[in-house]
Amino acid sequence: MRWPRRLRPRSLRSRLVLIAGLLATSAVxxxxxxxxxxxxxxxxxxxxxxxxxxxxxxxxxxxxxxxxxxxxxxxxxxxxxxxxxxxxxxxxxxxxxxxxxxxxxxxxxxxxxxxxxxxxxxxxxxxxxxxxxxxxxxxxxxxxxxxxxxxxxxxxxxxxATAKLLWLSLGLGAAVAAGVVVLGNGAVRLGLRPLTRVEHTAQHITAGALELNVPVADPDTEVGRLGLALNTMLDRLRASLRRTATSEARLRHFMADAGHELRTPLTAVQGFAELLLAEPDMPDRRRREAHVLIARNAERMSRLVDDLFLLAKLGDTPVPHREPVDLLSLAADAIATTAVRHPGRAVTLEPLAGHPGGPERGLDIVEAPGDPHQLAQILGNLLSNACVHTPADSGVRVRVGAARTPVGRSALGGGPPLPPGTPVCVVEVADDGPGIRPDEAPHVFDRFYRAAPLGQGAAPGCEPGSGLGLAIAAAIATAHGGRLELDNHPGEGCAFRLLLPDSAAVGGGDGEEVLR
Missing domain, CATH: 3.30.450 (Beta-Lactamase)
Incomplete structure (x- = not known):
């Protein structure tokens, strides 16, 4: 039977009372x-x-x-x-x-x-x-x-007799129907009170009070389970909204920083180009100097764009391929490249503290799965930072070994921490420079952030970087399932440590230590 739309009950309470009245009256x-x-x-x-x-x-x-x-x-x-x-x-x-x-x-x-x-x-x-x-x-x-x-x-x-009984039945049915409507309305209203509270809370949430939760009186009832499900959904929605807001804020900040970084070389290129056009009779020496400055700023923009592209690529795609990488050979190649760019810098290759091997026995081979080109970029960025941001007489030490992550150890790093006791391959780049200011150390892995070293120990003649080197290194380490950490000791230097998990590299034998 279909009720006319005008007479059809609209609320759940009215429908329940109507159905209960019809059933009770029919039964009587x-x-x-x-x-x-x-x-x-x-x-x-x-x-x-x-x-x-x-x-x-x-x-x-x-x-x-x-x-x-x-x-x-x-x-x-x-x-x-x-x-x-x-x-x-x-x-x-x-x-x-x-x-x-x-x-x-x-x-x-x-x-x-x-x-x-x-x-x-x-x-x-x-x-x-x-x-x-x-x-x-x-x-x-x-x-x-x-x-x-x-x-x-x-x-x-x-x-x-049957007529009297018939009228009695009709009267009793009418009385039962009226009683069910009156008493059932109150009983249904009382039973649906938790659902009414859920409805009112949902209306407040729809109006903008996103911090509210649906009240749950008894989780063993249908309304209680509905409230728990709605609260779980609301928690996920709030977390998603927070992630979206954080992502939008980071994107706006990133775009502002990228625009700020690109504006300086673009302004220089535009200024020197306008100078060349405005002075066609410029002496050859000044013209060559303008060309050199234009090329240098263009190269700087090109490196910045490449770094931005690499960061976006690392965030969207996994490591292209993995192969066993000899970290000791990789570190030796990075030291050789650094010696060419910084001939006066003392850079040494050492075993990780507590790792067997030494000058008398030779360093053990430490292999980790990964992309050799991306891992080499990490070591290149770390060595370049150590040479550029420390005095010329500061020593740089590269240590290679195997270890396990300690329990309860917390260090500044880019990417999520590894579980305690995870076997890792370690490449550490430490220097004897002034270190990083304590208030700036937590931000060294942020994009476009440039931490100023304590004192005036930066190498002369080196132009400032883009602030993306450590961010790129941390993103590569995270893509490899590892982590890039910082141990900062103001006045005594700092150490950047690359951790790459590899169960085959650390099997629990004698060549294993716990990071300190």
């Missing part, structure tokens, strides 16, 4: 109908029993045989007050005389016995004469000869 009416049917059948059976045990007196049949009209019985054979007896003669005609009350009421019987659709000895119901009043229950008894007697009892008592 069904039970009353079953009781009514049983009662009417029982009362009718009582009437049939009375009919079956009643026989007209024999004197009545003698009167019919003698004169055709039965006489009223003697007091000893008087009929009960509610019985009516009708007779059909030997020819099958209905006799006008009958026994019992002589009022106008009575069963509607046919004129001919042939039209009487009754089986001998089996009660049946026939309508009342003139369709007035209740029906009659009748039974046929054969008499002497071919005469037949029809005994009838009215069903007034049966119909009256």
């Amino acid at each position: 009416l069904l039970c009353q109908f079953a009781g009514l049917t049983v009662l009417r059948g029982w009362l009718t059976a009582q009437v049939d029993d009375r009919l079956s045990h009643f026989r007209p007196p024999d004197v009545v049949y003698e009167d019919i045989a003698a004169g055709g009209v039965p006489r009223p019985p003697e007091p000893d054979h008087a009929l009960p007050s509610d019985y009516r007896v009708f007779f059909y003669d030997e020819d099958g005609n209905l006799l006008p005389a009958s026994l019992g009350s002589v009022d106008a009421t009575g069963p509607r019987l046919p004129r001919r016995v042939a039209d009487l659709d009754l089986s001998a000895g089996r009660p049946s119901t026939v309508p009342a004469r003139g369709d007035t009043g209740s029906g009659w229950r009748v039974i046929v008894h054969p008499g002497p000869g071919r005469a037949q007697a029809v005994v009838a009892l009215p069903l007034d008592t049966v119909d009256g």
Whole structure:
């Protein structure tokens, strides 16, 4: 059944009350109908029993045989007050005389016995004469000869009892429906109170109160489980919104820093180009100097763009391929390249503290899976920073070895920390310079951040970097599943440590130590 749209209940509470009222009323009416049917059948059976045990007196049949009209019985054979007896003669005609009350009421019987659709000895119901009043229950008894007697009892008592019970059932159904609507409305309202609180909280959240949580009264109920699911969803949405806001802020900051870094060389290139155009008769020496400065600033922009592209690529794609990389040979090659660019710098290659091997025995080979070109870029950036940002007489030491990450050790680093006890291959670049200021050390791995060393120890004649070298190195280490850490000791120098996890490189033998 479909309700008209105008009458269809809109709230869940109204629907529950309506459904409960309909079900309760239907159950009551069904039970009353079953009781009514049983009662009417029982009362009718009582009437049939009375009919079956009643026989007209024999004197009545003698009167019919003698004169055709039965006489009223003697007091000893008087009929009960509610019985009516009708007779059909030997020819099958209905006799006008009958026994019992002589009022106008009575069963509607046919004129001919042939039209009487009754089986001998089996009660049946026939309508009342003139369709007035209740029906009659009748039974046929054969008499002497071919005469037949029809005994009838009215069903007034049966119909009256069933009618009263029917009205009682209807009244009881209406009372039950009204009670269910009134009491059920309060019960459903009380039961749905937690869901109502969830609804109100959801409305406040929709209005902008994103910090709210859905109240959970009982987590074992359906509403409680719904509240827990909604709270979990809200926590994830809030975390996603925070990540989105942080990402947008970092993107805006990154774009501002990138624009600031590109603006300086672009301004220089534009200025020198305008100078060349404005002074076509410029002396050759000044013209060559302008060309050199334009080329230098263009190269600086090119390096900056390449670094930005590399950072974006590292953030979007995994390491292209992995192969066993000999970190000792990689460190030796990086030291050789640094010696060419910084010929006066003392750079040494040493074993990691506690790692077996030394000048007498030679350094052990330490291999880690990775991309040799990207790992070489990390070592190149670390050695370049150590040479550029420390005094010329400061020593630089490169240490290679294998270890395990310690428990409870916290160090500044780029990328997530490794679990304690993880076997790692280590390449450490340490210097004897002034170190980094404590307030700047946590930001050295940020993009476009330039930490000023303590004192004025930077190598002369070196132009400032873009602030992307350590960010690139940390991103490469993270892409390899490792980490780039910083141990800073203001006034005594600092050490950058590359950790690359490799279970095959550190198997728990004698060549293993715990990082300190």
